Amino acid sequence: MNEVELIHRTGQLLGQDGRHWNPDTVRVTALVPDGSSRRFFRLRSPDGESLLAVLPPADDPSGPGEARAFQWIGRHLRACGAPVPAILGADAVSGLTLCEDLGDRRLFEEVAERGPAACLPLYEQAARGLARMQVRGARGFDPAWCWDTPHYDRQLMQERESGYFLRACCTDLLGLRFDRAAVTAECAALSEAAAAAPNDFFLHRDCQCRNIMVRAGRVWFIDFQGGRLGPLAYDLAALLLDPYAALPAGLQEHLTQVYLDELNREIPYDREQFQREYLLLALQRNLQILGAFAFLSQMRGKPFFARYLRPALDSLATLLASPAAAGFPALRHLTDQCRLEFERRS
Incomplete structure (x- = not known):
């Protein structure tokens, strides 16, 4: 999935039209993971809205299962009141997960x-x-x-x-x-x-x-x-x-x-x-x-x-x-x- 596809799919998952998530105006920044092979991107729209997009490794057969676990467990913990980022959208085919951006400070x-x-x-x-x-x-x-x-x-x-x-x-x-x-x-x-x-x-x-x-x-x-x-x-x-x-x-x-x-x-x-x-x-x-x-x-x-x-x-x-x-x-x-x-x- 390239950047243009990522932006379009993000808009679809969020139910927002192309004017909001437009490849010409949305800024995509790749983030460097620690030990994970997953791919992380920060998407920032022109109005300042920011979220994280997480994709499974391209060559790992366990990637889709890991993505589903992230989505299901994340929603469950959030419903239990745990301080975890909100899952904003998920694509079952690509494993793309959109979640709340908590910033860069750990x-x-x-x-x-x-x-x-x-x-x-x-x-x-x-x-x-x-x-x-x-x-x-x-x-x-x-x-x-x-x-x-x-x-x-x-x-x-x-x-x-x-x-x-x-x-x-x-x-x-x-x-x-x-x-x-x-x-x-x-x-x-x-x-x-x-x-x-x-x-x-x-x-x-x-x-x-x-x-x-x-x-x-x-x-x-x-x-x-x-x-x-x-x-x-x-x-x-x-x-x-x-x-x-x-x-x-x-x-x-x-x-x-x-x-x-x-x-x-x-x-x-x-x-x-x-x-x-x-x-x-x-x-x-x-x-x-x-x-x-x-x-x-x-x-x-x-x-x-x-x-x-x-x-x-x-x-x-x-x-x-x-x-x-x-x-x-x-x-x-x-x-x-x-x-x-x-x-x-x-």
Whole structure:
């Protein structure tokens, strides 16, 4: 779909005539995505109206399914009162999705410019909004909307989190030799323990500062097309352990309590149980981050992600140093190997 076709189709989907969405007067700006292969465009009409157009990758067979998930899940979350952009129009054939333009300011830029402490009110707002979205978004959620998997489960953890880490980071990127049998057994035990957490809540699965927009002092969640049903603690871990932001431990602890206070306004949930689940799911999230960043930096040629590998390894080491993680010595040793290899290469 070229720019002229994009503008014409936008007008059709919005039910507006060609005088409003005219290729001669509408300005189209291509936006650069992070790790996604989707294509993003900002369309601005002469009267200043602006919206985002999202197209699936041209050569990815899963693209149409991902587009449908974005549309269905986005409408559902919006109806639940979650702070997500409005879906303004959708084309089932091309996968084109039109959505509200929330601007260019993300929580990522806020933290980078002002520091984590100054962004505390935004993070508190995000933690509360996340708790509400996870609970309310699960009500009436149809797993058939999901383009990937309908649930976050053990198979996903082992294949696309711990397995991703071992393959993309430890083997492909760093070329390490390690006791694969021992590490694989511990990863299996980790996933089994993590899978014991209740998993009937809405799971965003990539709730980090580059997926949170800030407009007029409010936070908005985006990139929810990978949403599915899953446990509570995973998304909070994604927010707090985010290597882009490097939140101090004290701030993480504070935000955990803010989150739990809001969660318990929605439903009763035992705080000690949550803390046990949090460690396990934080380990899973940390392994996923390392696998994804290694893959994107090496295989996709996106060096931006490489700079966050070492902070993510330090975060994983901190988690594994917890007494509650004493059952993962092989994984802890492998993490130390990774850190030493990064030091050798630097």
